[in-house]
Structure formats: structure tokens, C-alpha cells
Amino acid sequence: MSDRLLADWRQHALTLESEVNKVVVGQSNPIRLITTAIFARGHVLLEGDVGVGKTTLLRAFTRGIGGGYQRIEGTIDLMPNDLVYHTYLGEDGKPHVSAGPLLMSGENLSVFFFNEINRARPQVHSLLLRVMAERTLSAFNKEHAFPHMIVFADRNQVEKEETFEIPSAARDRFMMEIPIVVPNDDAIMQGLMFDTKFHNVDALVDTLKADVLQFDQLNSFSGTIQNSVEASPTLQKYALNLWKATRQPLDYGVKVSNVDMNRLVLAGASPRGMSMMLRAARVNAWLNERTAVTPEDIHAVFHETVAHRLVFSPVYEMRRTEIAREMLTSIINAVAAP
Template sequence: MRVVRETDSVLSEWREQALRFEREIARVVLGQQRVIRLLTIATFARGHVLLEGDVGVGKTTLLRALARAIGGSFERIEGTIDLMPADLIYHAHLGEDGKPRIDPGPLLRQGEDLSVFFFNEINRARPQVHSLLLRLMAERSVSAFNRDYHFPHVQVFADRNRVEREETFELPAAARDRFLMEVQVAMPADEAARRSLVFDTRFHNVDALLTEVKHGGLDPATLETIARAIQSGVRTSETLETYTLALWEAIRAPRAFGIAIDGVDMDRLVHGGASPRGMSYLIRAARVRAWLEGRDMVVPEDLRAVFPEVMAHRIFIDPVYELRREGIVGELIARVFERVPAP
């Protein structure tokens, strides 16, 4: 295996920028090193991300810090039960002269320069809004005013809290599949981080805190070129590909691999594993992870490092187990890693 050389063209220089990008975010978001690494992987894989976690754990702060560190044009919208698709496209109001006016909404305000679109509390929005977001994520375009608007560099980040269930709408499977990752944001485990978040007044004013993040460390247009270079420059061996296909088959047919979970009928648990698109997302993320680790070849550790976040929401299970989904799917993935031997 060849370690990426310091002189290895532009990728080496950009790897250093990516690591600086992580450090910038970590300065204002404490105790979330793994989450920050996953968001960095998604950024350089050019994939959309959904964050999920309890109220007040810093999901919005994390995404605002990430948007500032990336740079480019940034827009956000708050999910509400009365939000309609048109609210993303335009804003109708009365001007100072009393005449009706129509201004561009958050999707169109920055034109094709839109780089980061942040949807806060996405599960509060109606399915009609989810449909519009799905097209934006899948095609990087929307239709409005008898024309198509294209956003060649847009990356969608969204968050939802899992505490409140009233006046919320679950994302359809098709929409969730468009997210490269679903990332769980938990309370920081480190006691020092918890102490700082509670007692250090620096973390009590989020707006002032975010000014500490260097703005525009990454160029959105160049990111697309670097992302393609990473995918073509980081290789997978035939052995690794065989291992990946075995993981895929084990997720789809766990009973055939001798996988058992207490209290679960394994014959009916999995209705569908990941699609080929989902598996391609897994490899895309694994290549970026290998690059960040300074390698030009994917190893099993790269797959396992991103597997839960890339694959868990693409495993469709029997509705009878849905309320226990997080624990069951987490255990299923752990058992798959145990049963499928790594090369």
C-alpha cells in the first residue's frame, strides 16, 4: 500500500486544508470529534447529511459552524407545519408603496452560487416540501417562474430532533436515501467538554462564538474538482471489493450468515437492504476517509468507520420492529461485522 506522498499533487495540499477545516469546527463544537470527521467526509464526498439528536446538543451550532468554515453562499430555512414549497421559492409581500412584491426565497436568493442550504427541523415540514427538497438533492435544480434553476455546488444539511412527535412528518424512504449520511449527535461523553459547555460563557452566545470560525476555508467550486480527484485517486482492491459485497449480502439476508438477534424473527426482519446506489455512496465515503488518513487505498477500517451512518437508514425493516429500529439495526450491523471476515 502506498502512503500518499507530500508531493502528491494537489490532493496532499487539500488534505491539509481538510484537516484545518476540522480543527476550525472543533474550536467551537466540543466533544464531537467523530461527528466532525463524518461531516468532513460528507463535504469532500459532496453528499447531503441529516443530523439527528436530542434538543440542545448543538446540531444547529455544528451546521452553522460548518457552513461558515466552507464559505460560499449560505441559506437556511426553519421547518414549520405551515411551510409550503412556494415559501422556499419566493416571498410575497407588500412594498413600502403598498404594491405587492415578490422577492426570491431562500433557494433562489443567492442564485446558482448557493453552496450550503441548511434545513432546520426538517421533520416539521409537510411532505410537499420534502418533495421539493428531494429534487434539489437529487438533481441540484428546481423549477420556478417557467424555468429551471441549477445549483451546481449546493450541499444540503438538515437536522431533526427525535424527542417531539406532535405536528411532525416522517421523511419518506426516497428522501432519506438521498442523504449520504444520517449522523447521530449525542451529548459529549468527555467531562471536560461538558463542563466547558455549561460553565464557560464563551459557549453561551452562539452568534459571537461562530465568529471565531475562519470564514471561507474551502472554495465550493474547487471542492467539486477535488472530490472527483479523490474518487479517481483512491483505489479499491479486488479483495476489498469482495469483502464489501459480502457485507451487502449479509445485511440483505442476515439469517443466511447465521446472524441472530434476541427477540427478533430474522426471517422477517429485513425487507430490503441497501440499493446499489447506497453501496456506491458507501465506497465514495470510504475513499474520502482513506484519503483523510493519508492513504491511496481503501482498507476494511475505512468501510467500518462510515458504515453505520451511510447504511443504517437504507436498511428497511419490518414495521413491527420500527420503534426499536435504532437498537436493532445497530446490533445487526455489529453482528454483520462479526460474521463477515475482514481481509
């Protein structure tokens, strides 16, 4: 029964991917990683410039999995309660309160997108992190639950004025950080500029097949994947060595150009981070019709699940993206795979 179930859902997952690929072109790798996060039930940081299609991507996925989609823009004056409720003056001249973005879809909230999260103050981050961890919120003398919600957040990487960098403990709550870059393909770039279908996001998303998956069944099916895909003792030893190499890179001969490796790493990947990496690797194995995790499955998600968790000395923080990429590539090359 389980094999049949795994195969049926895999077919739906691949259909979902092909639907999203129709409207967000040239992003097949990020789409695979987001699909992986959805089935691993992990929150996601998106990394990329303005206008590369992050909103379209998330709206397309929400149409495919069903449930409610809500978003909020990070601003310097955003307060925690702005996530929960809006106040306004009614026609009767009296103040009224209506549900904010977190509460608007109720229990059916499926995708919550926090745009430019680093523009919001730390108090806002802390409320969001609590909701991400507990998937509940107390408001209006009532407990609200968001059992199916995945949070996606993107950081404004360009402007540094009036931004509050997300601390490492907060970054650790996100299963992945996925880069979204402009496709480096002339035909695709030309299409994005001149093909008018890409200029109206609402109409574009409406062309997709709706409810390919049932968002409210993903939690239980995710458990089925995790219980069905094995990790052999040799693979476990390999994953352990990768983890140790993020903490003590010099012990494994890992080097990064123009960096003092003795001073680079303040903290390697966390236990939570490595367990999330394994969750994502199991999903990758399932999507590729494997019943056990291979080193290839770990490599497919290693950078996206680990890079944002590394804590570097302040002197290297400005270059963290490129240093993390080089260091993790070096770890994959240095640690012998079974």
C-alpha cells in the first residue's frame, strides 16, 4: 500500500513541478528545491534580487497545493500586531478591527510570504519565529492554529540602510535558503521581456492546474516519506563527517581562498540543521524513485540546507555567501563519499 501511495504522490509532485515550470521559466532547480521543502515541511528563505519572480513562484505553488496564500511587506515601521490584525475607521466613525495576513485564511493558511524580512524590526521577527516554530498564535482571546503553513521569507540583499539582519538563531529556523537568479539564457531572457503573458501575474497563475496536491494531507504524507526512505549505516557515517567538517574544517583539510581558516568558523551547522538536511535528502531520494538516501541526495540539498546556518567571524560576514559556497563545495570534495 505504502509503495503505491509513494508512487501516486510522486506523480502529483512531478505534475506540480511541471505546472510551475510553465509560468516561472528557467528556474527548474529552485522549483525542485521548493518542492522538496514543501514535502519536507520546512520553512524557506529566498535569496535573490528584486523582480526575479519570487512572488509569481510562490503564487504558482499555492495554486498547485491549494490553501490560502498571504503576504506582508517588511517595513521599518511594521509592528508585530500588523501581522495579526488591522485597525480602521468604519463608516460609522468608530474604530474597527479586521484579521491581518496571518489570520485571514484561518487554519487553511498554506503559504505565508514575508517580503524583505530584514526591513522589519527584531520584534516582528520574534513573533514570526514563534509562529513558525509552534504554528499557533493567541489573539482575540483565542488560540489560532496554522497546521499547514510554510513560511517563505526573502531578504533585501542590496540595500543596507534601515535593515535588520536576521540573527543566526533565526536563520536556523529555516530549513533552506534558496537562491533565485535571473536565467542566463538569451531565449528565456528575451521571452521574459517581450512575451506579454509574463507581464500579468494574476492571469499567468490562473492558467495553472489548481489543487494538484491537497495541502491539508501534506503533513501526514511527509511522515510517510520520512519513514519509508532509509539511511544506511555507511551513509549515516558520511553525513556525520560532513557535519563535523562544517564545525572543524581544518581537520578535513578544507580551505577557502584568502581566508584564515583558523578564524573563519564561529559555529558550524546545528543538530536541527543536520536533521533538516536529512529530511530534505530523503524527499530528494523519493522524488528520484529511490528507497534509500545516497550521497547524491545529500549533495542536492547540502548547500541550501547548511550555508545559511554557518556563523562566521564578523570580518568575513560581508562575504558570507561566496565564502559559504566555496567552503561547502570544498567539504563535499574533501569528505570521502561511500
